[in-house]
Amino acid sequence: MNAPERFSAFLLDEDIGEEKITYASDTKVSNAGTFTINKEDHTIGNLLRMQLLRDREVRFAGYKLPHPLIHNLGLKIQTSSSEHQPVDVLSAAIEDLKNETDELMRLTTIAMDNWKKENYQ
């Protein structure tokens, strides 16, 4: 009766004009802000957090899912200087992850082709 539709776990709610990602700059701490990513879960949250922590300019990076039944996540980032804003650091992290994924796809295809050549003679 009250159950939400299953697709609300991964589709943006267009009726309320939900955006995929919104940003709110932190008022009390400098060079910090929280990104709210809608209709995503640990898959993206943990991945982004781990990549952000590899960046030297990032002083703090953490994510949380405020409630398991509401499919949003909050990603809080604080950078070490005002030259690198949280937005910049996050887009750099996403860019790096994209390149890594591309590389992984390329190498997997090569490895699979090699295996097939060896095993299907």
Add this chain to the structure above:
Amino acid sequence: MIAEVPTLAIDLVEFTENSTVLNDEYIAHRLGLIPIKYEDPETSRGGDCHGAFMSHRNCSCEEGCPRCEVELELDVNFDLVAPNRLEHDADLPLTITSADLKSSNPSVMPAHFVSTDEQEEAQDQGISIVKIGPGQHLKVKCKARMGISKEHAKWCPVAVATYRFEPIITINEEACTTLSLEEKQELVEVCPDRILALEGGRLVVAENAMEMATFTEELKVTQNLMKKRPEDDDYVTVEHNMNRFIFSVETAGAMDAEEIFMSSLRVLKEKLNDLADRLTVIKEQGE
């Protein structure tokens, strides 16, 4: 990422005739769980349906078209099939299987069996849906759509998907010289995965240790008992290599394992692309 790889599964079922012992929704539920395979006509591999189909929510058609849906039909009437059956089988219940589903798209068909071995061993022609007797008739029209496992488990392409770390097994040669042959033999035998072996009186890493190791405690416990003092070095250490993973993917029949893996990477990339695009908008707004 294996909960977000898109596959095809029956989503809508229209019943024309159902005089079987199972009710409509029961049969519809069973039909939904049948794995549906898409074979790329060019490469004829158990393929990723993502390129060939689009999500029915995004499709511009209103009612459903070959681009977003595949129609499958099933029409089995016991009394019409009975004359063709073997004499001794004539009274036995007839099993309606996934082999009776007829698809409107020749590249799309239910995955009846996982392998040819299973096909030879099985008694039926496919996945059994319902068994009917004399006078019973089942006639349905199904629509198969693309979806992801987050919406319903019927769209899940895998049975099991796990990962573990590759082990780093180091044997401390110096410390091993203090062990007797019996003690070395004990170390070889105590590990249930058999990651150690004895070669010419020396402890070595077994050949397939990399795939077999599951990081059990037995080696550590036995070594602690053997050591003369607790602070001594270990004879054999098994650690996780945090940089190397072993992924195990077992498919449920709709796609091949390597296709699932590549598809999951593609889905991840699309997510990242989407986020990157939205982020540039935010960046511009900020400036």
